[in-house]
Amino acid sequence: MSSREVVLGSIRRSLGVSGREAPRRQAVADRLAHHPRGLVPERGQRPPAERLEVFRQMVEAAAGTVAKLPRAEDVPAAVAAFLRAHNLPMAVRRGDDPRLAGLPWERAGALEVTTGASDGHQLVAVSHAFGGVAETGTLILLSGRDNPTTLNFLPDTHIVVVEARDVAGDYETVLARLREKFGAGEMPRTVNMITGPSRSADIEQMLILGAHGPRRLHVLVVGEA
Amino acid sequence: MSEIVTSPAFKENARAALADVDLQQALKSVEVNFIAKRRASADKLPEFEALRDAARDIKDHTLAHLDLYLEAYEQRLTAAGGQIHYAVSAEEARAIILGICRKVDAKTVTKGKSMVGEEIAINAHLESHGITPVETDLGEYLIQIRGELPSHIIAPAVHLTKAQIEADFRRVHTHLPADRNLEEHTTLLAEARAVLRERFLAADVGITGANFLVAETGSSIIVTNEGNGDLSQTLPKIHIVLATIEKLVPTLEDASQILRVLARSATGQEMSVYTTISTGPRRPDDPDGPGEYHVVILDNGRSSMLGGDFQDMLRCIRCGACMNHCPVYHAVGGHAYGWVYPGPMGAVLTPSLIGVDKAGHLPNASTFCGRCEAVCPVRIPLPRMMRRWREREFERHLQPATMRYGLAVWAFLAKRPRLYALATSAAAFGLGWLGRAKGRFRSLPLAGGWTRHRDFPAPEQRTFQAQWRGRKRR
Ligand code: SF4
Numbered sequence: 001m002s003s004r005e006v007v008l009g010s011i012r013r014s015l016g017v018s019g020r021e022a023p024r025r026q027a028v029a030d031r032l033a034h035h036p037r038g039l040v041p042e043r044g045q046r047p048p049a050e051r052l053e054v055f056r057q058m059v060e061a062a063a064g065t066v067a068k069l070p071r072a073e074d075v076p077a078a079v080a081a082f083l084r085a086h087n088l089p090m091a092v093r094r095g096d097d098p099r100l101a102g103l104p105w106e107r108a109g110a111l112e113v114t115t116g117a118s119d120g121h122q123l124v125a126v127s128h129a130f131g132g133v134a135e136t137g138t139l140i141l142l143s144g145r146d147n148p149t150t151l152n153f154l155p156d157t158h159i160v161v162v163e164a165r166d167v168a169g170d171y172e173t174v175l176a177r178l179r180e181k182f183g184a185g186e187m188p189r190t191v192n193m194i195t196g197p198s199r200s201a202d203i204e205q206m207l208i209l210g211a212h213g214p215r216r217l218h219v220l221v222v223g224e225a
Numbered sequence: 226m227s228e229i230v231t232s233p234a235f236k237e238n239a240r241a242a243l244a245d246v247d248l249q250q251a252l253k254s255v256e257v258n259f260i261a262k263r264r265a266s267a268d269k270l271p272e273f274e275a276l277r278d279a280a281r282d283i284k285d286h287t288l289a290h291l292d293l294y295l296e297a298y299e300q301r302l303t304a305a306g307g308q309i310h311y312a313v314s315a316e317e318a319r320a321i322i323l324g325i326c327r328k329v330d331a332k333t334v335t336k337g338k339s340m341v342g343e344e345i346a347i348n349a350h351l352e353s354h355g356i357t358p359v360e361t362d363l364g365e366y367l368i369q370i371r372g373e374l375p376s377h378i379i380a381p382a383v384h385l386t387k388a389q390i391e392a393d394f395r396r397v398h399t400h401l402p403a404d405r406n407l408e409e410h411t412t413l414l415a416e417a418r419a420v421l422r423e424r425f426l427a428a429d430v431g432i433t434g435a436n437f438l439v440a441e442t443g444s445s446i447i448v449t450n451e452g453n454g455d456l457s458q459t460l461p462k463i464h465i466v467l468a469t470i471e472k473l474v475p476t477l478e479d480a481s482q483i484l485r486v487l488a489r490s491a492t493g494q495e496m497s498v499y500t501t502i503s504t505g506p507r508r509p510d511d512p513d514g515p516g517e518y519h520v521v522i523l524d525n526g527r528s529s530m531l532g533g534d535f536q537d538m539l540r541c542i543r544c545g546a547c548m549n550h551c552p553v554y555h556a557v558g559g560h561a562y563g564w565v566y567p568g569p570m571g572a573v574l575t576p577s578l579i580g581v582d583k584a585g586h587l588p589n590a591s592t593f594c595g596r597c598e599a600v601c602p603v604r605i606p607l608p609r610m611m612r613r614w615r616e617r618e619f620e621r622h623l624q625p626a627t628m629r630y631g632l633a634v635w636a637f638l639a640k641r642p643r644l645y646a647l648a649t650s651a652a653a654f655g656l657g658w659l660g661r662a663k664g665r666f667r668s669l670p671l672a673g674g675w676t677r678h679r680d681f682p683a684p685e686q687r688t689f690q691a692q693w694r695g696r697k698r699r
Contacts, residue, residue, distance in 0.1 A: 003311040007470065007524045011292045014531035019292050028293040028475070031286075032441050035476035038279050041272045041485070058495065095512075117512040120426055136496035143514060149459050150513045153452050171481040178477075185301055187442045189507055189514050190459070193500040198452040201492070202364035202380065204251070204387050205258055206410045211363060212418060212425075213452025213499070 033184075037172045044135035044170035048225035051134045055167050055221070058137025062196025063209060064217040068164075072099070072222050076108035079126060079159055082218055083111070088157060093122040097146035100128050100161065117148035118155055125151035125214075126159045131174045132167035132219075136195055139219065140174050143190035152192050158214040160194075164223045229346075229374065230579060232563030235586035242557040251384050252555050255377070259549035262493025263600065269495075276485050281604045283479045284540035288531060294440040294473045295522075301443025305505030307518040315345035318467065318523045322347060322432065325465055325519055326356055331429035334461075337447060337454030338362035339434030340378055340543060341467050341523060343565040344578070347432070358432075359424045361453035363417055370397045376559030378566065379491050379545040384558050387413065421453070431457035431515065435468035436542070437483070438520070441476040444504040445520060448487065448497045455501055464503070464515035469523045471539040477502075483542060486602035491544040526578050534613050538573050540603040547597035547607060553590045562587060569597035569607040576614050581621065588614035649688045657686035 001009070012019055046054055056066045069078055083090055091112040094100050105113050118125060127147045131140045139160050143149045152158060168174050171193075182188065198213030209215045231238060242248055267273045287294055299309050312318035326334060334351060336342060336358055348358040348369065360369040364381040368374065370393050375381030382390075391407045394416055407413055433454045435445040445466045447454045458464040474480050488494040507514035530536055548554040548568025559567035564584070566574050572587040581588075588611040597607045619629070638645045660666055660683025668676045685692070 003313050003317060006313050007311050007522075007528060008292050008295065010524065010528035011295070011470070011531060014528055014533065015289065015292070016532060017292065019296075024290055024293060028290050028297065028440075031475045032297060035441060035478045037478055038283075038482040039272055039275055041270055041276075043270070061495070062498070120422065138496055138500075143511060144508070145510055145512055148512045149455070153455050153459065171484070172478055175477045175481070185442055187305070187444055187502065187504040189504060189511055191502040192455070193496075193502070194498065195494075195496040195500075196498050198450070198498055200363045200414060200451050202362070202367065202382055203390060203410045203413055204385075205254055205380070205383065208411055208414050210418070211414065211451035211453070212361065212421065212456055 035175075040170045040172060041135055044133070046134070046169060051169050052164055052167060052221065052225050054169075055132055055134040055137055058134065059196065059217075059219055060137070062137050063199070064137065064196045064219055066219045066221060068221050070223070072161075072163075073104050073107075075100075075103050075161055075220055075222065076105045076111065078220055080108040080111050082159060083124065086157070086216070088124055091122070092124045092126045092159070093118055093151060093155065094126040095128075095145060095147040095151060097128040100126060118150040118153075120154045122151075122155045124157045124159065125155040126161065127151055129160050129162040130166070131177060132162045132221075133171050133174060133193075134167055134169050135171075138171075138193050138195045141192040141194065142188045143192075144188060149190050149192065152194065153198075153213045156210070156214055157216040157218070158197070159218045159220065161220045161222060164221050164225045167221065167225065230564050230583055232575060232579070232584045232587060235561060235563055235590060238561035238563055239557040239590070242561045247386050247389070248384050248558050251386065252558050255380075255383055255549060256555045259493070259545075263490060263546060263549070264493075266489040266493040266495060270485075270489065273486070273489065276482065277602050277604055280483045280486050280542070280602055281540060283474060283482055284542075284603050287473050287475060287479075288471065288536060288539055291470065291473060291531065294475060295470065298438055298440040298443055298473060301441065302505070302520060303443070305443050307443060307505045307520060310519060310521045312521055312523045312525075315523070315525050318345050318521050318525070319347055319350040321521050322465060322467070323350060323354055323356075325463060326351065326430050327354075329429055329462060331356055331463075333424060333428045334358045334430045334432055335361050335425055335428040335457040336365070337431070337433035337449065337457040338365050338381070339432065339467055340375075340565060341434055341469055342432065343375060344525065345467075345523070347467070359421070359428070361421050361425065361457055362449070362451060363414065363453075366417060366421065367393065374560065374565060376567065377545060377548060378543050378568075378570075384560065425456045425460050428457070428461045430463045430465060431459075431461040432465045432467055433458050435466050435472050435520075436487070437474050437480045438468055438472045438522075439475075439477055439480055439502070440473055442502075442504055444477075444502045446480055446500065446502050448484070448500050450492075450494075450498045452499055455499055458501075458503060459514055461515060463517045463519065464506075466503070466518075466520045467523065468520060469525065470527055471541075483602075487542055487544055490546040490600065490602040530577055535573065535577050535610055537605050538570070538577065538610060540605055541570055541574070542603060543570075544602055546600045546602065547605075550596040550600050552592055552594060552596075557590075562590070569611070570605075573605075573607055573610045573614065581614060581618055585614075585618045588612075588618070646688070646690060650691060653684045653688045654686050657684045659683070661686075
């Protein structure tokens, strides 16, 4: 008998089932097909304008920073301003995301913009989020050429652009959008849910930012909800 | 299974822990910090208690249908290009992992934090076959360079002081200048970050645990604060997920429900920094990510807990709240428990996994104050299950003879009220008379456990019941 059969057999023996019971199979099939929403906290169900405010508060509570920009073309200048304010070199790495590629980077002055994944040598990355979640100030980023996963973790500073209308109240709304984009049961290789910059409290329970991932997380919220 | 089981020596371990000044200092801050943080974050979310019910119900539903969810998960995972390996035992899981590492001739393996990795002692196994495992969670790294087990499931090095860590770094990082400054917490972290960054970039295989496996999508989910798990699974050619069968949840919505109670119960954060959903290997035009994605799904005794007295323990989401609130853990720390899982969850789980003959002391390490159950996000009745272990231990004659005979005599008397009154009156009178001069005893036969540390007060010469009757008559 294979180990698979041993494990499944042992589970079934303990539960006193055969695995062929129609009602059990139906219950499982239904849940997987309908993926019912559970309880969503009130904090995640506010109207759009308030939702953005909750999002900002929660990102800041998680030690991130937020700036609101009226239009996407303001992003390059906002990136440059952030780098200057933190005395960082004027160079960023981004993926192929058309929403980033189409921006007027030349307006950011001497900013050097390279594209591709990170090999650990870049200090600042710019990514475009798939969405945001107000209830905990969480950003949702998808792997792929547009926004390589290594950019989320290797650079010291991570700047993330998110469109205001993509900031949902709760996780469930973003999950529904994921299903719409990729199809039921399908997922990109990696979905990163990011809430604030990297941290560790492993030395005497003292919280320090920048453990292995970025020590700064700056969010640019673009447009209106 | 980890070879270094010292659970049978719980009493000796506990005595040593009580005398350890550094440890006692560290434990004080566990008690203060973790409790306050959880409280604050639970208070901020009015729906928190209802979410705990939801989390419990999701886990119960999944366990009752575990065979079917496992099959659904396997099907989705395989469709996404992942490879699944079932392991009945720790030994089998170790062999599978070693086999995968050998196929690519791996030299270095980076590891995200995994309690299951500790459970199967994977590091020792890889090392003995010439492969270098590198723990990358800072706390796990600290205990790895000290050759210790974790003392807490989410804060593995919570027992260490800054001075100890500095000494360890100087001992191990010998390639760095001897006169460097390591006085601050931040300089220690910066050094670990730099040292481990090199290891991340050089690793051939990355091993992580999983907080959840999602049947709907065939995904694994890890939850971390440092980002080490993500670097471990993104940079190497191969990502191995090491998970146990009870990590399954049906859907992404179900995972979201449980995530709402996980971080809040663990560290008091609203959400951990990195929650990562991984599905299969790198896609054709992905610029990064592992080329192979393997899931080793381990049973190691869990399937036989289903349908029995200890099934509820399989709801555990490893948040650590039960130990953070446990007066016994606060007093003796995690190492005293003698194996991988400490605190109340360990006291229930360890006997199931390594046998009550080895871990029989652990369910006794409880005052039954009930705080663990009161904070457990999935409402596991931990005290009730510890009591059940005690009963089993008794049934199986695993307790010392004096205790068994003592209890038998007491039970005989307790069932016979007259005889009981007679015997206790005689004892109260006798002891009261013997101790009438000083009012206390320095030592007493059969009561050494008490009198070694304090005097035994001489009783009033009449029992409580006799006095009560006397008063009522007046
Ligand atoms: S038993 Fe409950 S409180 Fe303890 S670690 Fe598991 S889920 Fe958390």
